[in-house]
Amino acid sequence: LTGSKTISLEDVKSATNDFSNERVIGSGASGKIYKGELTLFKNSIPVAVKRLHRADSYGEGAFLKEVVKLSSYAHENIITLRGFCEERNEKIILLDYAINKSLDMHLSNSSLTWGLRLKISIGAAKGLNHIHSFEEDQKTVHGDIKSGNILLDHDWKAAISDFIVSKSQGTLGYLDPQYSLIGATKESDVYSFGVVLFELLSGRLAIEKVEKYSHPTLREIIDGGDEVKEKKVVFLAWLAARCFEEKKQRALIIDDIKEKTDLRSVDIVSEVAYKCLQKDQEKRPTMALVIQELEKAFSIH
Structure with a gap:
């Protein structure tokens, strides 16, 4: 079964x-996602079925073109496209079902060891690097990198x-500050990936309420920030940058990781994450460089 295989609406409804x-497992700006069971050659396989909103926003042939493009990006760290349905004004894509769902659901899980966090970050980095280095279209970017989109x-x-079909405008908390001026770029994907790395380091989501932060060093930084007082939430990217400026970055790291891990490994990841967040896009590393640093961290963890 290839990514460009047509699945009938009847089969999608049956799945x-x-x-x-009761089958909804996710919902976002681009559409609802359902868990489905698709019968193929007498075998039942679990799939994630994404039913797109704004199905009529695609011009004649545009959806099929997007699907074919998506299927051409095959990589072990990009979710596999199993098929699509374009019928009766419905636009639906069928993807591999990820049994452990998305990364955002596991960030604070203490059983997610530093080794696993590194494995996940390296895999996601390789998937994003594949998108950025695709030879047939050098301008291709993801546009909405976040822990919720890492399965x-x-x-x-x-x-x-x-990726591609969702037509996303990015997500608050992960958005490059330059996004409103120049839109999605490879560098803005790198910025978003830096936020994900800090999520993995801290066990926290990109945006959380102020009261969820109790660490005295972090509270001191938060309480001194005018941005936080007004909004009553903490943007992890902002907090990470403040921590680095005050040379207090280890205060962000999950205690369990600090106690059980070679801190040189942790420092390598936090340094490259901070570089990803640089305001000047040209100072951010490429995803190929990010992978190098993450693999270095993995080798000594």
Whole structure:
């Protein structure tokens, strides 16, 4: 079964119990995602069925073109496209089902060891680098890198999702400050990936309420920030940058990781994450360089 295989609407409805609310496993700006069971050659395989909103926003032939493009990006760290449906004004894509769902659901999980966090970050970085280095279209970017779009299989292998077809405008907390001026670029993807790395280091989401932060050093930085007082939430990218400026970056790291890990490994990851967040896009590393640093961190962890 290839990514450009057509699945009938009848089969999609059968796979999702007629788009039952009980089957919904995710929802975003681009559409709802359902868990489905697709029968192929007498075998039943689990799939994630993404039913796109704004189905009529695609011009004649545009959706098929996007699907064919997506299937051409095959890589072990990009979620596999299993098929699509374009019927009765419906636009639906069928993807591999990730049994461990998305990374954002596991960030604070203490059983997600430093080794696993590194494995996930390296896999996601390789998937994003594949997108950025695709020879047939040098301008291709993801546009919405976040922990919610990094899916995990039974062995915690990372795969990037929500690519191309979603037409996303990015997500608050992960957005490059330059995004409103120049839109999605490879460098803005790198910025977003830096935020994900800090999520993995800190066990926190990109945006959290102020009261969730109790660490005295972090509270001191937060309480001194005018941005936080007004909004009552903390942007992790802002906090990470403040921590680096005050040379207090280790205060961000999960205690369990600090106690059980070679801190040189942690420092390598936090340094490259900070470089990803540089305001000047030209000072940010490429994803190929990010992979090098993450693999170096993995080799000594």
